[in-house]
Amino acid sequence: MIEYLLKYGDKLGTALIEHLVLVSITLVISLFMAALLTLLAMRSRLISKLLVYTFSVVYSVPSLALFAILIPVTGLGKVTAIVVLVLYNQYLLLRNFIAGLNDVDASIIESAMGMGMTDTQILLKIRIPLSKRAIFTGIHLAIVSTIGIATIAASINAGGLGSILFDGLRTMNVNKIVWGSILAAGLAVSANYLLGKIEKAL
Amino acid sequence: MSNIAIQFSDVSKNYNDGDYNAVNHVNLTIEEGEFVTILGSSGCGKTTLLKMINRLVEPSGGTIELYGEDILDKDIVKLRRGIGYVIQQVGLFPHMTIAANISTVPKLMKWDSDKTEARVNDLLTLVGLDPEVFKLRYPSELSGGQQQRVGLARALAVDPKVMLLDEPFGAIDAITRMNLQEELMSIHKGLKKTFILVTHDINEAFKLGTKVIIMNEGSIRQYDTPMNIVKKPADDFVASLIASSRNQKLFWEVDEA
Numbered sequence: 001m002i003e004y005l006l007k008y009g010d011k012l013g014t015a016l017i018e019h020l021v022l023v024s025i026t027l028v029i030s031l032f033m034a035a036l037l038t039l040l041a042m043r044s045r046l047i048s049k050l051l052v053y054t055f056s057v058v059y060s061v062p063s064l065a066l067f068a069i070l071i072p073v074t075g076l077g078k079v080t081a082i083v084v085l086v087l088y089n090q091y092l093l094l095r096n097f098i099a100g101l102n103d104v105d106a107s108i109i110e111s112a113m114g115m116g117m118t119d120t121q122i123l124l125k126i127r128i129p130l131s132k133r134a135i136f137t138g139i140h141l142a143i144v145s146t147i148g149i150a151t152i153a154a155s156i157n158a159g160g161l162g163s164i165l166f167d168g169l170r171t172m173n174v175n176k177i178v179w180g181s182i183l184a185a186g187l188a189v190s191a192n193y194l195l196g197k198i199e200k201a202l
Numbered sequence: 203m204s205n206i207a208i209q210f211s212d213v214s215k216n217y218n219d220g221d222y223n224a225v226n227h228v229n230l231t232i233e234e235g236e237f238v239t240i241l242g243s244s245g246c247g248k249t250t251l252l253k254m255i256n257r258l259v260e261p262s263g264g265t266i267e268l269y270g271e272d273i274l275d276k277d278i279v280k281l282r283r284g285i286g287y288v289i290q291q292v293g294l295f296p297h298m299t300i301a302a303n304i305s306t307v308p309k310l311m312k313w314d315s316d317k318t319e320a321r322v323n324d325l326l327t328l329v330g331l332d333p334e335v336f337k338l339r340y341p342s343e344l345s346g347g348q349q350q351r352v353g354l355a356r357a358l359a360v361d362p363k364v365m366l367l368d369e370p371f372g373a374i375d376a377i378t379r380m381n382l383q384e385e386l387m388s389i390h391k392g393l394k395k396t397f398i399l400v401t402h403d404i405n406e407a408f409k410l411g412t413k414v415i416i417m418n419e420g421s422i423r424q425y426d427t428p429m430n431i432v433k434k435p436a437d438d439f440v441a442s443l444i445a446s447s448r449n450q451k452l453f454w455e456v457d458e459a
Contacts, residue, residue: 105291105293107289107291107292107293108293108294108295108296109293110258110289110293111287111289111292111293111294111353112293112295113258113282114256114258114282114285114287114289114366115282115283115287115306115307115356115357116278116279116280116281116282116283116284116307116310117279117306117310118279121310125295125306126295129297130295130296130297
């Protein structure tokens with residue numbers, strides 16, 4: 001096993017980097033989209049409910065099925081993977097963002113309004129700082145879930161650690177199976193641990 | 203003749219198209235420099251009446267003028283920055299220091315930092331808190347009474363001509379409340395501002411008010427000086443209110459004897 005690591009270390013490294021790139025791109029797009037949708041959701045309770053409900057339905061679809069649905073549209077590869085991962089993240093991010101922002105004590109919002117703060121000022125100076133923990137919890141969940149689901153994305157040629165695992169399963173190569181699993185699980189577990197630490201410090 | 207600060211003309215408020223008005227065709231003139239207290243039981247429309255002045259509640263009908271100008275014609279943000287607002291729950295920003303809380307509006311109005319800092323010191327002194335002790339503390343480190351002092355300082359920050367106070371001492375213990383009432387009266391005397399304070403406590407209303415508004419079921423039953431209301435209650439409702447307060451006092455006198 002160590003032999004395999006020494007011999008194919010660069011291959012494992014490439015897969016790990018591919019995985020991290022996939023997760024990073026997904027995260028940037030997810031956050032951008034979730035921020036815009038949250039702004040929209042803050043405008044009305046109806047829009048907010050509708051968005052959370054819609055993405056909860058999307059979230060409930062198994063990832064393999066969602067990949068399959070999108071292949072005719074965006075083809076095999078990274079693009080489809082990113083689209084699916086971004087869609088999944090919207091539920092995790094929106095739910096936490098909206099809940100956090102709306103959870104700020106009503107009397108604090110009322111006094112801010114009464115002082116003549118605009119909606120944007122209330123959002124930036126009051127709501128966001130006071131809900132940073134909920135916002136970070138959403139991001140935390142999204143990162144860990146993306147690392148996990150991105151492994152499955154290898155099944156549609158998106159690369160990453162999943163490709164080592166799938167290769168190993170296909171060729172019954174124990175080394176690949178073990179190293180693929182260790183890296184995929186290790187990445188998710190260590191990310192979860194690190195993010196948990198940060199969350200506590202907030 | 204004194205200036206008119208606030209004028210309500212035939213103002214009503216109906217929530218959610220219900221079949222009764224929370225505020226019912228109110229006409230009211232408040233002169234500059236008065237300390238007006240609005241007294242009534244919960245649900246009588248007193249808070250609604252107050253919140254219509256800074257447009258946290260929009261009237262369903264009628265007009266409200268602030269120094270002769272219809273408040274609907276003013277920019278809502280500018281209107282609110284010109285009116286101090288204090289609420290029972292205080293609503294201090296928990297993630298900001300006391301100094302940052304008080305300087306919120308000065309900062310929004312881009313005051314320079316020296317002027318803002320001097321103002322924070324002055325205001326804390328005015329409300330009886332030592333600036334050096336309290337400036338850098340957070341709201342959670344203060345008692346309820348101290349928090350409301352800060353709430354008052356924050357509302358006074360940019361020197362508004364009108365102060366709206368919605369049961370500011372409602373959640374504060376009796377002894378601290380007495381002190382705060384005294385200080386509020388002396389602040390009012392010193393600043394020559396128009397204060398409007400909502401309360402359900404008849405003693406507070408009559409102690410603080412240069413004029414008292416007595417409200418019931420969305421209407422003003424009497425609006426006069428405390429002395430005149432006691433001497434000449436306008437109707438049975440006001441008379442029974444005063445009688446009930448007298449009975450309470452009687453209880454203490456019997457107890458002492």
